[in-house]
Amino acid sequence: MAYEVEGELPTIGYAATRPSIEIANGAGDFFSQTEPFPSPPAFLAWMGRELPFFFTPHIEGSLLTLAPGRAEIHVDIVSAAFYLLSGWQEYFSNKRDQHGRFPFSASVQDFFGFVEVPVVNYYFDVLRVAVEHVTGQPLRPRRWVADAPFATFVTHDIDNLYSAWKEPAKEALRRRNWLGFGQQLWRRWTRPDAWDNLKQVGEEVARYGAKSAFFFLGSHRPSETGTPNADYRINAGDIKQQIRLLRDWGNEIAVHGSIGTSDFDLALTLEHLALLEVLELMPEAREVCGNRFHYLRWEPRHTPFALETTGFEYDSTLGFAEHFGFRHSYCHPFHPYDFANNRPCGFLEIPLNLMDATLHHPRYLQLAPDEILPAVEPMLREIERFGGVFTLLWHNENFDPANTVNGPREFHRIMAYLRSRQTAFLTGRAICEMVK
Numbered sequence: 001m002a003y004e005v006e007g008e009l010p011t012i013g014y015a016a017t018r019p020s021i022e023i024a025n026g027a028g029d030f031f032s033q034t035e036p037f038p039s040p041p042a043f044l045a046w047m048g049r050e051l052p053f054f055f056t057p058h059i060e061g062s063l064l065t066l067a068p069g070r071a072e073i074h075v076d077i078v079s080a081a082f083y084l085l086s087g088w089q090e091y092f093s094n095k096r097d098q099h100g101r102f103p104f105s106a107s108v109q110d111f112f113g114f115v116e117v118p119v120v121n122y123y124f125d126v127l128r129v130a131v132e133h134v135t136g137q138p139l140r141p142r143r144w145v146a147d148a149p150f151a152t153f154v155t156h157d158i159d160n161l162y163s164a165w166k167e168p169a170k171e172a173l174r175r176r177n178w179l180g181f182g183q184q185l186w187r188r189w190t191r192p193d194a195w196d197n198l199k200q201v202g203e204e205v206a207r208y209g210a211k212s213a214f215f216f217l218g219s220h221r222p223s224e225t226g227t228p229n230a231d232y233r234i235n236a237g238d239i240k241q242q243i244r245l246l247r248d249w250g251n252e253i254a255v256h257g258s259i260g261t262s263d264f265d266l267a268l269t270l271e272h273l274a275l276l277e278v279l280e281l282m283p284e285a286r287e288v289c290g291n292r293f294h295y296l297r298w299e300p301r302h303t304p305f306a307l308e309t310t311g312f313e314y315d316s317t318l319g320f321a322e323h324f325g326f327r328h329s330y331c332h333p334f335h336p337y338d339f340a341n342n343r344p345c346g347f348l349e350i351p352l353n354l355m356d357a358t359l360h361h362p363r364y365l366q367l368a369p370d371e372i373l374p375a376v377e378p379m380l381r382e383i384e385r386f387g388g389v390f391t392l393l394w395h396n397e398n399f400d401p402a403n404t405v406n407g408p409r410e411f412h413r414i415m416a417y418l419r420s421r422q423t424a425f426l427t428g429r430a431i432c433e434m435v436k
């Protein structure tokens with residue numbers, strides 16, 4: 001899926017299968033146990049940089065030896081790639097944060113400092129050199145659209161449409177600023193809310209010739225623990241109209257699974273059906289085929305099952321809320337691993353790389369506006385290097401001009417950079433079509 005393969009690939013495997021590309025076997029019995037973390041990786045150089053290689057026996061000299069018609073890879077890139085892509089650490093670790101998520105601080109990416117590096121793509125690059133040597137043919141990275149070096153998937157989670165007035169009003173109350181409080185209430189009743197801006201979001205993204213995906217919450221009730229879901233109802237008349245308008249403009253409409261749906265397939269299916277109804281589509285229609293969970297909730301022991309049961313073609317939840325980068329150390333879409341049935345999941349994961357809230361939040365990063373692009377540019381260069389997909393999440397609330405920290409200006413700076421790099425803007429549904 002990451003390369004354009006023409007013709008037969010050479011055989012690749014461990015020594016016992018006598019393949020033409022032989023890979024060192026370094027995992028021992030790790031995968032028959034339930035330890036979340038393997039021994040620390042060896043740091044070895046590839047493409048001019050030091051990278052972590054898990055399951056690597058002690059090696060001297062280079063990673064790779066080439067001989068006529070065959071190649072030997074002296075690091076176990078198969079085990080290391082499987083460990084990271086499958087999300088093994090999350091499945092077998094019991095660490096979860098207050099929102100039930102596997103925390104970044106518990107991850108190997110944080111511990112060994114490689115969250116901004118798609119190391120699995122580098123592992124595959126070692127394999128690419130071996131394949132090119134054995135076949136004598138170049139192996140080119142997948143191209144998404146003609147000459148575009150990489151793709152960008154712009155997304156918006158729609159949590160709130162009517163709550164822009166709440167924070168300033170609360171702040172005025174705290175300061176006992178009665179006039180200010182009264183002004184906020186007055187605005188609340190006389191003017192549209194600053195976050196009631198779906199049309200504006202669609203227009204701002206269209207300036208780049210892009211279409212984006214809008215993820216709508218199916219529940220307006222807070223969760224049992226009090227975590228808020230939507231402040232709107234998707235089946236209210238004016239909301240329905242706006243969702244249909246966005247769709248008619250060519251944007252993608254997708255499900256933003258509310259709190260609880262990542263553990264419970266029936267609840268997720270009902271939210272999917274409710275959104276289909278808003279668009280007057282039959283249940284078998286493929287038009288609403290994507291999901292991202294609210295609060296990036298993902299419980300590896302249940303969530304893949306809920307997504308498969310509902311029949312989604314893709315999910316785009318898997319990024320760390322605390323840090324931008326690569327939660328599964330990979331910058332292409334991939335099929336997550338189904339641990340219960342020992343097979344790949346049927347749906348595609350289009351990993352989330354950057355969420356607006358991550359950039360400036362009391363518990364996440366606290367970047368100044370001018371620090372944002374320099375901070376994320378190395379990650380974007382990695383995606384470009386491997387022809388991957390950059391998934392960006394910018395909430396509609398952060399198109400409010402009152403937000404000067406991670407607001408519209410910061411969004412447009414990132415978009416202008418992406419355009420200058422000639423990215424192809426694609427929706428999740430288009431990405432699924434291309435991968436098929």
Ligand SMILES: [Zn+2]
Nearest residue numbers: 157159294295
């Ligand atoms: Zn959300």
